Each structure stands twice: as structure tokens, then as C-alpha cells.
Amino acid sequence: MIATESLGKRFPRVTALDRLSIDIAPGVTGLVGANGAGKSTLIKILLGLSPATEGRAEVLGLDVATEGAAIRERVGYMPEHDCLPPDVSATEFVVHMARMSGLPLTAARERTADTLRHVGLYEERYRPMGGYSTGMKQRVKLAQALVHDPRLVLLDEPTNGLDPVGRDEMLGLIRRIHTDFGISVLVTSHLLGELERTCDHVVVIDGGKLLRSSATSDFTQATGSLAVEVTDTDAHPDGTAALSAALVAAGLTVQPAAGEGEFAAAGAGSVLLVDVAGDATYDLVRDAVAALGLGLVRMEPRRHRIAEVFRSPGATPDNSAQKWGSSDAA
Numbered sequence: 001m002i003a004t005e006s007l008g009k010r011f012p013r014v015t016a017l018d019r020l021s022i023d024i025a026p027g028v029t030g031l032v033g034a035n036g037a038g039k040s041t042l043i044k045i046l047l048g049l050s051p052a053t054e055g056r057a058e059v060l061g062l063d064v065a066t067e068g069a070a071i072r073e074r075v076g077y078m079p080e081h082d083c084l085p086p087d088v089s090a091t092e093f094v095v096h097m098a099r100m101s102g103l104p105l106t107a108a109r110e111r112t113a114d115t116l117r118h119v120g121l122y123e124e125r126y127r128p129m130g131g132y133s134t135g136m137k138q139r140v141k142l143a144q145a146l147v148h149d150p151r152l153v154l155l156d157e158p159t160n161g162l163d164p165v166g167r168d169e170m171l172g173l174i175r176r177i178h179t180d181f182g183i184s185v186l187v188t189s190h191l192l193g194e195l196e197r198t199c200d201h202v203v204v205i206d207g208g209k210l211l212r213s214s215a216t217s218d219f220t221q222a223t224g225s226l227a228v229e230v231t232d233t234d235a236h237p238d239g240t241a242a243l244s245a246a247l248v249a250a251g252l253t254v255q256p257a258a259g260e261g262e263f264a265a266a267g268a269g270s271v272l273l274v275d276v277a278g279d280a281t282y283d284l285v286r287d288a289v290a291a292l293g294l295g296l297v298r299m300e301p302r303r304h305r306i307a308e309v310f311r312s313p314g315a316t317p318d319n320s321a322q323k324w325g326s327s328d329a330a
């Protein structure tokens with residue numbers, strides 16, 4: 001879908017992209033990096049809107065330096081910043097964008113209605129966009145990127161400014177662009193955590209350089225520990241402590257999980273992380289829970305979070321997840 005080779009972009013004072021070589025296959029790909037990492041610069045080069053200063057890139061097999069117009073016919077683009085005319089309705093705007101992409105009027109109207117319904121805008125689509133919430137504006141920007149039925153969409157920070165519910169809804173929509181319509185997606189974010197649920201592949205850049213490009217599953221491999229959560233009972237008012245003692249007595253290594261990230265809902269100390277020493281560990285946990293008469297809420301292999309990969313000892317302070325808002329990773 002997208003291939004770059006030693007792609008560089010130098011501004012007089014800043015190197016925005018530094019010999020970036022990536023290869024992006026069909027599917028949903030996340031492009032993650034801190035503010036200023038070079039994400040928007042890369043998207044503008046891929047659309048043929050801004051020339052690279054070195055190297056080369058192809059989108060759908062077309063050269064960005066010479067075939068920008070053909071690329072923009074086949075690729076949808078959702079820009080990062082607010083760019084919607086306030087006095088125009090979503091319907092008028094998206095029909096206009098569809099016409100600009102070459103659709104005849106009737107087809108443009110039909111596609112606009114379908115696309116706005118798909119992104120979840122109904123009656124509001126006839127109102128001027130100046131009165132829309134941030135979430136509604138993001139949906140209109142997504143709709144105009146999809147209306148001409150592109151093969152690929154480039155989405156620049158589509159969750160920017162959204163609350164957690166709005167962000168989840170937007171991520172769900174993005175996933176469905178691929179599963180329902182077969183359109184490939186390149187989506188940028190400065191939040192590592194939100195990409196692991198949405199993307200098949202994640203490309204991480206920092207200071208314009210490639211840090212890592214991997215399948216999401218490579219980032220989130222099983223850790224070798226088991227997360228176990230149980231209910232309390234009258235006999236064991238602190239079921240977690242009782243289970244922990246029983247598992248240690250059975251020879252297992254156990255520690256409480258910090259009450260954050262995927263364990264935030266459970267609260268600090270109420271999830272145990274048990275080191276897995278073969279299949280027998282599962283049986284030992286099950287038997288200990290049954291012997292204590294506790295209810296088993298969950299017993300699941302724990303996986304790495306993407307953010308943790310960049311907190312590992314190999315990560316330098318410069319490329320750590322901290323500055324990418326990893327606290328939003330939950």
C-alpha cells in the first residue's frame with residue numbers, strides 16, 4: 001500500500017523526517033509518535049502535497065513525486081486541524097467534496113447520505129457545522145475522506161479532542177472502515193495505547209526516525225504471567241489475600257497487579273499476577289480457588305501493552321512512552 005525508501009524532509013531549522021524506510025501492507029496501520037515526530041509531514045508527502053527533500057515513496061504503486069493527483073483520486077485524507085466551513089451543513093459539504101472527487105451529482109448525494117449514516121450523523125447533517133461538537137466535526141471529516149470510496153484513507157489524529165467515549169466510538173468506526181468496506185487505513189496518534197485495539201500493525205517514529213515497525217501482536221505478546229481476579233466471600237472477606245497465600249503455599253510466584261491500565265476497573269491489589277510454570281499452573285489456580293470457595297472473575301494470560309515496550313530497559317529516555325501520553329493507554 002505504502003512504501004518509503006530513505007525518505008527525508010528538511011526544513012531550514014528542523015529535520016522533520018530522517019531517512020525513513022517503511023513498508024505498509026493492506027489493513028489498519030497505526031503511525032504513532034509524539035507531537036512533532038513527523039507524522040503530518042509524512043502524510044503530506046504521501047499525498048503528493050509536499051515534496052520530500054530526499055529519498056522516495058510510493059502509495060498504491062504510484063510515485064508521490066510525480067503522481068500526486070492520481071494518488072489523491074484513490075486515497076482519502078482526514079486532516080488533523082479544524083477545516084470545516086461553519087455556515088455549511090454536513091450534507092452540503094460532503095456532497096461538495098464528493099463532486100470535487102469526480103462523482104456525478106446523483107451519485108455524490110447518494111454516497112453522502114450513506115457515508116454520513118455510516119459515521120453516525122443523522123438529522124444533524126442538515127444543520128450548519130458551526131454548531132457541531134468536536135465529535136460531530138471529526139465524523140464529518142471522516143465522512144468526506146470516505147465519500148469517494150477510496151482504496152486507502154490517511155487519518156491524521158482522528159481522536160484528537162474527543163472524550164474517552166467519543167474516542168472509543170471513533171476507533172470502532174475506523175476498524176469498521178476496513179472490516180466492512182475493505183478500505184486500508186493509516187491512522188496517526190500520539191497515544192500508543194489506543195492503537196493496540198484498532199490496528200493490525202504499528203509504526204513508531206520519533207524525531208522523524210523509524211523506531212519500530214511491527215505487527216500489533218508482536219508488541220503485545222503474552223508475558224508469561226496469568227492475571228487472576230476472584231470475589232470475596234463471608235469466609236474470606238479478602239479473597240485475593242487468601243488466594244495469594246494458598247498459591248504461594250502451593251509453590252507459585254505471585255504478586256499483586258498495580259491497579260492501573262487494564263486492571264484499573266478492578267482496583268489496586270485485587271488482581272494477582274501468577275508466574276506461569278507450565279500447564280499445571282492453571283490447574284493449581286483453579287483448584288486453589290475452588291478449595292477456598294471463591295468466585296473466579298477472570299483467569300487470563302496477561303499480554304504486554306504497547307506502552308510497556310517503550311518503558312523497557314532498552315528504551316532510552318528520548319524514546320520512552322512517557323511523552324506519548326501513555327497514561328491514556330487504558
Ligand SMILES: Nc1ncnc2c1ncn2[C@@H]1O[C@H](COP(=O)(O)OP(=O)(O)OP(=O)(O)O)[C@@H](O)[C@H]1O
Nearest residue numbers: 011014015016033034035036037038039040041042
Ligand atoms: N512548514 C514547516 N516549516 C518548518 N517546520 C515545519 C513545517 N512543518 C512541520 N515542521 C516541523 O517538522 C517537525 C514535524 O512536524 P509534524 O507536523 O510532521 O509532526 P507531527 O508528528 O504530525 O506532530 P503533531 O501531531 O504535533 O502535528 C516539527 O518539528 C515541526 O515543527
